[in-house]
Amino acid sequence: MARIRFNNVEKKYANGFHAVQNLTLDIQDKEFLVLLGPSGCGKSTTLNMIAGLEDVSGGALLFDDELVNYTPPHKRDVAMVFQSYALYPHKSVFDNIAFGLQMRKVDRAEIDKRVREAAEKLEITHLLDRRPSQLSGGQRQRVALGRAMVREPSVFLMDEPLSNLDAALRISMRAEIKELHQSMQTTFVYVTHDQAEALTLADRIVVMKDGVVKQVGTPDDIYERPENTFVASFLGSPPINYIDGTLKFAGGGAQFLHEALALDLPEAITAKLSGQDGRKVRLGIRAEDVDEAAAGGPGATIHGKVNSVLPVGSDQFLGFDFYGNELFFRVGKDLAHKVGDDVSLSVDLNRLHLFDKDSGASLLW
Amino acid sequence: MTDTIHKPAVDYRRRQKLARISRNLAILIGALVVAIYVLAPVAWLVSSSFQTEAEIVSVPPHWIPEDPTLRNFEAIFTAGNEEEITYENRSGQDPASGGYIPSTAKNLLPAMWNSTVVATLVVILNLLVGVPAAYALAKIRFMGRDASIYFILMTRVIPDIALVVPFFLVIKNLGMLDSIWSLVLTYLAVTVPFTVFILVQYFEGLPDELDKAARVDGCSRIQALVRVFLPLSLPSLVAVVLFAFLTSWNEFLLALMFTQTSASQTLPIVLAAFTSDFTISFSFINAAGVLAIVPPIIVAVIFERYIVSGLTAGAVKG
């Protein structure tokens, strides 16, 4: 069981690439932490530093209160599941799972017991004598999980463990991993670029970009209260829509002004905007935060021309031309629009996001 | 309603058939030409090794021995037991029956033995030195990795003849002339860089994540190499063993410099000595030549797959 702390950690490669910059992060014991970001954002490097597979160029990395910057991986009590599973091709499934215990000189009876327990839990008992090459992707994934489980490590690391699975399997494995975390009572650090995985699994999510942490928070924080446009854009499907405009205070309330749009901001938002009169802002509307406007409805309506209609089964995406901005909304199936139609959509004002136009930082959170 | 099928104006089916036939014919002829080009000289060598001295001097030559004999080979394998044949007593034999056996014939089997010992030692040392180095270069990120690779790359292009003079003086001063150890040592210069490159190439082909998994599972670097990478690298190890062995078995220049007697002379040296002795029957020389090419050819045929992959790996990188 371990708490992991990064104190101003840096990772620079010999070629000058700055993979992780000034990372300070406190991972709680037994927490399920997800590192989320696009490829090349430094999330895997961060994970590898925890494992000891990459050394730390600067700052301090601590397990509980022990400095582990220079501890090689085999001296750290971590287990890891890899994207490609990385099963040993020359060993049977049993030996693959047992290997970590053998290396740590656990006695044979105990190894046998733990491997069989894990195999049972993962329902791969019948595969124990096979070679990895004889297994399907999903089975390999389970073996990889088993190999990490039996170790009963104090830190459980996962590097995009589900990316090589097909979509249906991925969903069911998510549930199993969540269950695993509950039963193992240990710290999980999980790397993914898949927002849905992050949102379902995490206690807390760390969103990274170009080696810098953009936001740390619960899935709810991250989705509902993004601190900057990067986080706001990275989560949500289709991604959040932006309209640039100006803030205007008039009478008691604040208004968002665009050449073709004036939105009266609700009180909850206005309260956070004092002294921002005249500021250039970027308005964010999540794709799902609109509805068909009732005829002659209030001011919170945007008008535009339908560019494209993309049915996605349960509902549909509406491509929407709004004064040169291409917006995408997720609307119900019953909304029957054709390309070229003029439509009006009402915006849920309470769920608007406002960012500084230049810095991208949220004005609300 | 009936569908009418229009035939295309050109009979593509016929064209395809013609193209296929001419392609097959071209391949057949090409394959035959290549096979003859490669095999004919060797076949001639083998054929004449079974001919008697009388037959071998016929004009035009007999392509296939009319009266095949094993005498040439017998002479090699029994040369040590017989009374030494010298220029003087050689003339007592009937020249037409082919009795021109050189006094050095008895060196042939010891030379084969020397070649085997040298090659085996070179192979073992190559593995001991090359495997850990290749693993480090392929899987460990450390400062100076690129420099090390370039260094090894550079040593690979040093021409062997440039090593001869310094080697000779050092070995002479150490009193190691005419010892197989001088050969073993110097052959490392020509084999080790190649060994390292074959193995680096192979290890790089094995996924990094396998190495990481081993490390996280509790392996030190050495354990990861021994318990995970070695069992997986058998094909490249076979290639390394073959190359180191064949290179040592076939090497001539350095052996020519450092060996003097049958204590250390390798097969190529004894063979070369035959060719410069005009009194020796060609049929005997050819038999000796056949003995020298049989082991490498057997090895090449059996391990064809490994050789090809090894050659490409080592050459592309080196």
Next chain:
Amino acid sequence: MTDTVNIQPGRSRLRAAFGYEERSAMIFLAPVMLVLMLVAVFPILYSLYLSFFRIKLTRPNRTPFVWLDNYTDLFGNELFWTSVARTVVFSVVSVSAIAVIALLVSLLLNQDFRFRRVLSTIILVPWAIPYVANALMWKWIYDSGYGALNGLLFQLDFISRYMVFLGDQNKTIYLIANAFVWKEVPLATILLLVSLKAIPSDLYAAARVDGATVWSRFVHVTLPAMKPGFLLVMIYETMMAIRHFDLFFILTEGGPGDASHVLSWHIYVETFRNLSFGSGAAMSYVLALVTFALSYIFIRTLGRRV
């Protein structure tokens, strides 16, 4: 709970530079580095040192330091330039022949046909056998009294009586080149085959859909893709050709006259027949530098990422 972590900066920098990875890498590389220092770097440096002395083994007690005299003498030596010329002829002839033959054979082996495996095994034979055996085989084939070449030409009525081959100074270097080519073609073929196999079949399919004929597919898809392979073959085989020794030793000993007196033979004669080690070292140093220059191109063009 405290957040203060004490790391001594000096020590940590040292540990970062010689961390576990660096230490294990050093241990793993130590044997190879030791061996290569001993059998490659040291001899090459020692050779440079030797080349500044006039060392005659016939006169072991007088070895004056002569600076660059060995090199300047060399460039004034007519036989040296003859040997350079012979080496160039030998290399150019052999390497071009190797490239052409290997191209044809690799194109053949890239096809799918029933005996492809057999043929690709057969082709390894010349590569596998020792150069000395190769040399005695060709010596016997070229033999002026009873050789197969004479026999064949005679039976085919190309010649009316047996002729001299290796002893003919107009032919000898080409005949040696032929023996060299025969032995080197397999390796070159395999190297070319790699670049052929690396061409994605999509590329051919795309070219076919675009209406390319067999010939234009060869010119526009195959040949460009083989460029790196060709470069590799040319450079590698050039390196092998300019340093080649075995065939010259056994087939002709540099003769007749100086018809096959190539550089490596020249070095051998100078060193081991004239026992002049200083100038021998100087010459082999020149050869090594030429090879290094070639390998520089080699590394620059192909070894960029190892």
